[in-house]
Amino acid sequence: MKKPSDEQASDYGIGDLLGFGSQSVRKNYYPALQDRIEELEQERNRYKWLFENALHGVFQGNLRAGFLACNPAMAKICGYDSPEELKHRVIRLREQLFCSSSEFDDLRQELLDRGSLSARETRLRRADSAPVHVAITLLRRPDLGPEVVEAFVADITERVQSREKLVQMNANLERRVDERTAALQQANSGLHYQIEEREKAERGLVVAVQAAQDANRSKDKYLAAASHDLLQPLNAARLMISALQESQLPAEEGRMVQQVHRALEGAEDLLADLLDISKLDQQAMVPDLVMTDAAVLIKGLGEEFEAIAANAQLDFRIRTIPAMIKIDQRMLTRIIRNLLSNAFRYTPNGRVLLAMRARRNALRIEVWDTGVGIEGSKLDEIFTEFHQLLPQGTGGRQGAGLGLAIVERMVRVLECKMDVVSRPGRGSRFALVLPMDVSDEQHTMKPSVGTAQTFAQGFVGAKILVIDNDFSVLESMKLLLERWDCSVVTAPGEEAARAYLEQADELPVAILADYHLDYDQTGSDAIHAIRKMLGRNIPAALITADHSAETRQLMRDQELPILNKPVKPNRLRALLSSLLASG
The missing domain is CATH 3.40.50.2300 (Response regulator)
Incomplete structure (x- = not known):
């Protein structure tokens, strides 16, 4: 509600402006003008309320002096109890408000040249001399004075802190990539000294190491480009070592050949894991769905691990049922092979079972073991990259911790389900649930590569x-x-x-x-x-x-x-x- 004095002052000013006495105005000879004056007064009160209750700081000031007006939000940003205290304490914007005089000079010059600045980041000095990060928008008011400005100020301290944390996180990530690259370089350096074709393998590994150092810029592109060059010397070495293993060698030489075989196998598994995880993360691995005899595939995989089971003195059993499913054979083989590898790796003694079970419109492929087991609180963690159930040095061949991460991604790509049950010290059960259309059983298919039975009589003279x-x-x-x-x-x-x-x-x-x-x-x-x-x-x-x-x-x-x-x-x-x- 307007005070009488305010109304009188308004009537007096408007009357003088129009050249009439205040007496004529008060007698309401111009009712339309009186209504307009009341509207202007209401508008002025509205803007005053917005000014005093705005969330952002708003002020009017002289670039060569101090504040002309400011709102409570501006005082709060600067750490003062009231706008009056801020105006009283800060009489020079350049020296007392801005943390950097040079930043103030740059802003002032650009403002004088352009007339306005929008959302510029800078630092203001609080009452306790601590800096506060703000985004400030400035507008010149030459009608009020040559260097009078109006400003809107937003406190962006949290945004700046989040940005600094993100920069630190990126720096930590780059450091971790460098450490892993260095670890890969060290592993490769130890590998190529043990294979016969040392010079050729060394050249390939140097290329791989150099590419790994560039992984900060493009890890996925490196892995895709280097895969063929790395697999060629590894393939030659694996074939040569396999031939040596089937030869009659003295015990010491046989042990050395076996060590080289394990080293090559570890390098091969690591490379395959890195390539697959890269393709899966890029969503570049598209399932190639074909009709598959699941029983034949399971039997073929079982034969691969029979020698491993015999060497580890584990009881390994396979149970199959007739089943035709439409699936990507390579992905399914990789999933089961990774599950079996983990089962043998973490089962020091006892049994491993690979079984097929029929369910309504579904086929379950299960891998059971009597190994170390997994704590219930860690079941979700085992599918993350570089996670291992046991720390290094606790015995057994250690992997890179990518096997189950690959399994989880491939299961997702195939739109299947995976469930895990485990008890520490008793063992684990991993079950892959594959959808199976009843009509699939009517289809036939040719045996695929890798599912044929081993030629038992040998290949004499072939x-x-x-x-x-x-x-x-x-x-x-x-x-x-x-x-x-x-x-x-x-x-x-x-x-x-x-x-x-x-x-x-x-x-x-x-x-x-x-x-x-x-x-x-x-x-x-x-x-x-x-x-x-x-x-x-x-x-x-x-x-x-x-x-x-x-x-x-x-x-x-x-x-x-x-x-x-x-x-x-x-x-x-x-x-x-x-x-x-x-x-």
């Missing part, structure tokens, strides 16, 4: 043609196959293979070809050219370090089985058995 542009791989493959009593012919490409076959007295019974050959040629092209030349559909398969879904689909369209590098002897033996059986 002539095998091996095509690969890497001479170390050719030598290693020849040495291993000859240990299996095969007759092996090697060629670096299609032209050399055809030249040999034109003069050969005996044709090969199977062809094993690398996918990427020299001069942009492919192994599939070489296989088709040889079959056309001989007029025979000789059984053949591709061996490649290319794990892409596009390559697998292309080879499926051409009905050529694939075996991925690095080649494991038991999978190669199963593949060769399948080829000879189909011939």
